[in-house]
Amino acid sequence: xDHLGALEVKTWCISEVDIxxxxxxxxxxxxxxxxxxxxxxxxxxxYSPHNPVETLFILKRGRVRIxxxxxxxxxxxxxIITPGTIFGEMVLLGQHMYDNFAEALDETVVCxxxxxxxxxxxxxxxxxxxRIAEILGKRLVEMERRLSDSVFKSVPQRVASTLxxxxxxxxxxxxxxxxxxxxxxxxxxxxxxxxSRETATKVLGDFADxxxxxxxxxxxxxxxxxxxxxxxxx
Numbered sequence: 454x455d456h457l458g459a460l461e462v463k464t465w466c467i468s469e470v471d472i473x474x475x476x477x478x479x480x481x482x483x484x485x486x487x488x489x490x491x492x493x494x495x496x497x498x499x500y501s502p503h504n505p506v507e508t509l510f511i512l513k514r515g516r517v518r519i520x521x522x523x524x525x526x527x528x529x530x531x532x533i534i535t536p537g538t539i540f541g542e543m544v545l546l547g548q549h550m551y552d553n554f555a556e557a558l559d560e561t562v563v564c565x566x567x568x569x570x571x572x573x574x575x576x577x578x579x580x581x582x583x584r585i586a587e588i589l590g591k592r593l594v595e596m597e598r599r600l601s602d603s604v605f606k607s608v609p610q611r612v613a614s615t616l617x618x619x620x621x622x623x624x625x626x627x628x629x630x631x632x633x634x635x636x637x638x639x640x641x642x643x644x645x646x647x648x649s650r651e652t653a654t655k656v657l658g659d660f661a662d663x664x665x666x667x668x669x670x671x672x673x674x675x676x677x678x679x680x681x682x683x684x685x686x687x
Contacts, residue, residue, distance in 0.1 A: 472584040484574050488564035499555040509541040515561030530645045531596040611646040612656045613684035635673045
């Protein structure tokens with residue numbers, strides 16, 4: 454790939470992110486030049502309490518699960534990051550998240566920005582800074598909802614909520630809304646719902662027997678979204 458082609462690929466990473474939606478081509482080029490791309494394989498950790506980073510990630514492709522582990526070993530998923538948004542261990546953005554893990558659910562491509570470049574290109578621009586604050590606010594609400602679900606909802610309700618959440622993310626990304634497919638293994642569903650693989654498999658099997666979903670290897674097709682929604686307990 455020539456230099457121009459490489460720059461276009463990098464700029465695409467930036468142009469697909471909502472917080473940069475009204476920047477000029479020159480501004481996008483400058484940010485893209487400061488955000489090299491990095492690839493992670495499914496199951497690989499982008500950061501953890503044992504390997505914290507002071508970095509902003511811009512997700513270009515794949516999905517990333519943000520989770521934390523309690524003292525008694527329970528796992529709580531606090532966010533599922535989809536392409537076109539930002540995340541990271543950014544204390545300077547008010548994200549004091551050093552007890553969190555970030556795991557690639559698929560092969561994942563991110564653009565990475567250093568603390569200095571975040572200050573230089575993002576926080577210095579009132580438009581971008583305001584949008585970052587909005588994203589972080591929404592993520593805090595989502596984290597509180599997931600914490601509440603982990604305490605008050607049954608496992609089938611949590612599994613149903615996970616499927617509905619991911620189906621909604623697919624629709625927002627412009628993917629087909631009829632019979633949406635959630636690309637997750639039973640083990641990944643279990644991790645997201647905070648239960649064991651065996652229990653998640655049993656719940657998914659029950660949903661399939663009732664005609665709510667259709668199961669295939671690493672893929673779950675939501676046959677009846679309305680009925681699955683009634684299973685969430687919301």
